[in-house]
Amino acid sequence: MDELKKKQIIETLSKRVKSFVCPICHQSKYSFVDGYSVDIIQQQYKGLQLGGLIMPKVTLVCNNCGHIDSFSLGVLGLIEDNADDSDENNNE
């Protein structure tokens, strides 16, 4: 994740969520995970389907209890049309 994208994500989250409070321990100190995570969307629950849909997200971790919260990049409006061409997705 480049610094510009990271800044864009943090700014968008900060605008939409006025204060982050951990639902488990009620502390408000979070760390931003420097990278993307994905959920794999499957039509069956048995086994692992490759090549299907994914839901990209960013993750915050509570610094006190380790509770993890994820936020959809799509809902935040941060998925670009040509995202597959970005450097982060180049596996070679």
Ligand SMILES: [Zn+2]
């Ligand atoms: Zn917590």
